Amino acid sequence: MNPVARSVTGDFQVWQEQLAHIERLLKVVRDRTPCAEDGTDLLKDELRRAQVASLFSEQQTDIYDALSRAAGAAQAAMVTQQRWRRYEDDGQVELQEPDRPPRLIPVGDARLHWPTWVQGLAAALITRDDDALNTLCTPESIEACSLPTSHIDPFWPFYCSALAAAVVEPTAASALIADATTGLNQAKIADPALIQLRLRPVLELVAALATNDTDTFNTALHKALVAHRQLCEQRDMYDWSGLFALEATALAALAHDRQLSITVTSDYLPTALVNGDFPRDRAHVIYHFPQRSILTADEAHWFLDLAGFPPQARSHQLLNNNGQLIARYEAQNAPGLPHAIASFALIETSDLPNPAPLLALDAGQLLFLAEAYASDIPDDEQQANARINEAIACVNAVLARIPPDQAVVPAGTITSARGQQLYQTESGRFRRDRLVAYRDALAAHHSSSHTSSVQLSPHEEASSTADPYDTAIAAVEIIRANLMPLLAALAQDEQGTVLAQIMPQETDYEQVFIGDAIAIARQAYQQFWQKTRRFQRPAASQSEIRCYLAPAGMLRDDNELSFHFPKGYRAIAEYLNPHRVWATWQYHSPGQDTGINYDGLVWVEDHWAWFPKPYRLLRIN
Incomplete structure (x- = not known):
């Protein structure tokens, strides 16, 4: 040339x-x-x-x-x-x-x-x-x-x-x-x-x-x-x-x-x-975060976790600023932010002025972190316990942000985009009773990396001493943490490997449906999956996931858990095992209310099975 x-x-x-x-x-x-x-x-x-x-x-x-x-x-x-x-x-x-x-x-x-x-x-x-x-x-x-x-x-x-x-x-x-x-x-x-x-x-x-x-x-x-x-x-x-x-x-x-x-x-x-x-x-280039206040030393680590800085790429020193203890962190290698400095002032809950200072994390960010820690459980028992402890501590930090005379996190204290989105989509998760139920469920299953023990089996009745609502809430919060990594993997599943793993197994139908619906569902979904072997993946920009869960028994009427499910579930709920937890979810772009919607994932003992839009197939049959 x-x-x-x-x-x-x-x-x-x-x-x-x-x-x-x-x-x-x-x-x-x-x-x-x-x-x-x-x-x-x-x-x-x-x-x-x-x-x-x-x-x-x-x-x-x-x-x-x-x-x-x-x-x-x-x-x-x-x-x-x-x-x-x-x-x-x-x-x-x-x-x-x-x-x-x-x-x-x-x-x-x-x-x-x-x-x-x-x-x-x-x-x-x-x-x-x-x-x-x-x-x-x-x-x-x-x-x-x-x-x-x-x-x-x-x-x-x-x-x-x-x-x-x-x-x-x-x-x-x-x-x-x-x-x-x-x-x-x-x-x-x-x-x-x-x-x-x-x-x-x-x-x-x-x-x-x-x-x-x-x-x-x-x-x-x-x-x-x-x-x-x-x-x-x-x-x-x-x-x-x-x-x-x-x-x-x-x-x-x-x-x-x-x-x-x-x-x-x-x-x-x-x-x-x-x-x-x-x-x-x-x-x-170094980014200097504005100084923030923390109620515990852990909150500084969580803040940097949320920002994406690896723990091994951080260092800190303690400074005395006119009697105020300041922790100054230098961190590196976060996605899109190679080098940053963040300073945190440690304050006591009892010393919070009104209005409160800028806290490093609001309740929405803390709840997001709790779910992230609980959903990423390593096989190593010691590491797994550490992750669960982090999740429990995050929930306790959310509870600490609820004033003693109130039953819910004040909406005005949630200022981050991620926190506001979480609050707007399901504000009930910020109630004190639901947070306590979630924390107690995490603590009760502290040593387990599986969620199957959270969910009642098909023929098992709830304990007479346990509140059915609290039991459902605890199951939902734990299982949600288990599901999020799967949904993220499904969005990237170019080869269909993840999809193949969640297609219903032969024994799943008896676990999920009841009565005559078992045979009807088996025939309908076997035909469905023979014709449908691909999944419409979300666009690259639709990088965030909203996920809602409910036991089938709570899909029969309108409540805070069934609210996010398609209305068709109300018509077929009587044909579903009431103890199985179902999921509906959406992939969406940051800051957007609309996206690609899916439903029909069910937790079956030790795995997920996908029965898309059961209200259509069961009603047709």
Whole structure:
């Protein structure tokens, strides 16, 4: 393949003046009072500096320095925007650039949108900045860059997701490339020349990278560079944005690191950037959580668990701040947040002022954590006991947040998005009696990693001393924790392995149905599963799960457990073993009320069996 020569016009003195102007712009940003847009502004200006410097052989080190700073600025902008948009934090993002004082950027709208995200990703790939890639390549980060469809074409999130998948999960890229390509064909806002000569060739380059074939990739790379030159020739002679092919260079660098030999040569494709053979001093980004209060030392650990920081990647020190004990944690390697600092003030429940200070965790987050701990029980008995103890302690922490004269967690004290969602979907779980029942059920089965002992067998009556309602609540809460990992696995079940495990066994029908319904259900579901051997998996964006459970005996009438089930269950409840616990669930996108709904999973002694929509099959028969 012939080399792709760079087409550059204009007076080089003008280009030198551009460099001086860029330096002045950077100085303005760095000298002003820190604001949320700092990361994005620095990213854009540093990329411009790198592009213009590529014209001058004596200024090659400026390219390397500018790209390294651009990657750090992109990471800072991403953390700034994500913490503002997704978590509504009011913390600070510390940007540590080489040879410059640290800059504390307030959380807010960084104005980092999808096209600029692509540029930041490219800078991070070229400089091999793993922390920046960790931050940029999460679905939450891409979602945080969104704009209304009146301002930007709908293909952009698919385009960005395809690029991110090329970095972190190449096998998932093909479906996203197809979606992005379809979106490009329907674009109405983006410049047609940009789509045809840059965006589409870059997508084809991502597809070629996924083949892991050297010839295929080099062919696509050459085509992308030819298209890049055509686009540059259509633009103003002093347009700096294409002096080298940023996205193509980034993907070539990724291909090089995956042992593909790059045989294409071009002025648009700096060899040192592709090979990684250049000096660089990376910027570092640290997120500072706003200081929070905790009622027990455990709450600091739970907070960091919820944020995704591995226990082995944490360290802390105790500080005395005017008589107030402060625990300062430094943590690393959370998804999308490689480095953070969190400070916690330990206070006594009796010392809580009114209004109460910002607590590290609200009751909704604590209940979520309790279920997470209870659902992830390892085989090792000692570790299993530790997880159950964590779950019990979390429930006790929720109970501590209920005022003595009240019977339920005050709704106004639940301020996190996750907590509010949990409260809005099933507020009854925050009642004192239900929390106590859940805690006691966890304690009663402290040494067991199975949930079958929680559920009464088909022919076993409830103890005369146990309240039937409390027994049902305890069973539901324990079994919910057992079910959530299965639902998450089912959502990712491309090969049908999980689906095969939950198809009804021959003996399940007698355990789940009663009377004449046993034979009817067996015939109906055997025919159903012979025809239906696939599961409509949720979209990648539908990453959250709502799950509701109820014993069949409580599906006969309206109550807080049956409320979330399809009304058809009321009509067939008399044909169901009243002691079996049924589940209905939904996969949905964060913050959305709608999604894909399913029902019919039943806990049968020691496994789950799926009887979808029994109210349809039994009523038909």
